[in-house]
Amino acid sequence: GENVEQHPSTLSVQEGDSAVIKCTYSDSASNYFPWYKQELGKRPQLIIDIRSNVGEKKDQRIAVTLNKTAKHFSLHITETQPEDSAVYFCAALRGNKLVFGAGTILRVKS
Amino acid sequence: GAGVSQTPSNKVTEKGKYVELRCDPISGHTALYWYRQSLGQGPEFLIYFQGTGAADDSGLPNDRFFAVRPEGSVSTLKIQRTERGDSAVYLCASSLSGSNEQFFGPGTRLTVL
Numbered sequence: 001g002e003n004v005e006q007h008p009s010t011l012s013v014q015e016g017d018s019a020v021i022k023c024t025y026s027d028s029a030s031n032y033f034p035w036y037k038q039e040l041g042k043r044p045q046l047i048i049d050i051r052s053n054v055g056e057k058k059d060q061r062i063a064v065t066l067n068k069t070a071k072h073f074s075l076h077i078t079e080t081q082p083e084d085s086a087v088y089f090c091a092a093l094r095g096n097k098l099v100f101g102a103g104t105i106l107r108v109k110s
Numbered sequence: 111g112a113g114v115s116q117t118p119s120n121k122v123t124e125k126g127k128y129v130e131l132r133c134d135p136i137s138g139h140t141a142l143y144w145y146r147q148s149l150g151q152g153p154e155f156l157i158y159f160q161g162t163g164a165a166d167d168s169g170l171p172n173d174r175f176f177a178v179r180p181e182g183s184v185s186t187l188k189i190q191r192t193e194r195g196d197s198a199v200y201l202c203a204s205s206l207s208g209s210n211e212q213f214f215g216p217g218t219r220l221t222v223l
Contacts, residue, residue: 004152006152032210034210034211034212036214043201043215043216044153044201045214046213049211051210089152091152095166097143097158097166097168098143100152100153101152102150102151102152103150103152
């Protein structure tokens with residue numbers, strides 16, 4: 001089955017700096033890779049996603065890159081703000097099920 | 111519009127009891143998913159419905175867990191003879207037919223004492 005690894009587990013950045021979170025997956029048949037943001041006690045919220053036929057996607061301060069050959073994808077947040085502080089999860093879609101990474105706690109210090 | 115809703119938001123029960131957790135998907139979403147999230151971990155897949163039928167129940171940990179979606183809308187996750195290890199947040203998600211995007215509900219926090 002699919003296995004998704006996510007790094008780092010925690011990340012502290014200064015407000016205004018960039019943050020990068022990386023994930024690797026094992027199953028080459030996975031074809032859809034979403035990123036979710038989860039604040040404490042709240043639901044996971046989809047912030048950006050990428051499909052396997054695309055190498056990069058950007059939405060304002062957030063971008064995701066995908067390297068199918070290496071089976072890894074990354075989330076990039078530029079000009080970080082305190083409200084970006086949350087837990088971020090990557091996931092890979094295998095069939096109809098999402099397989100999630102373990103999460104990254106992002107702290108943006110002001 | 112209304113998002114995915116789940117009730118109750120919190121459930122405390124005693125070991126050995128039976129519990130039911132309810133999920134109301136976004137209107138028109140034919141696909142419904144249940145996930146379980148333990149503290150400090152990502153959600154783990156339990157079961158997927160397409161319409162009324164369970165298309166994939168490979169994530170259910172054992173036969174104490176069962177889920178139904180009789181009319182293709184609301185779903186109920188049922189846990190028999192609860193154990194302390196069942197304590198977690200149970201998340202429901204839904205998506206449109208043919209779409210990969212899954213939208214999550216707020217979850218039910220289950221605590222088994």
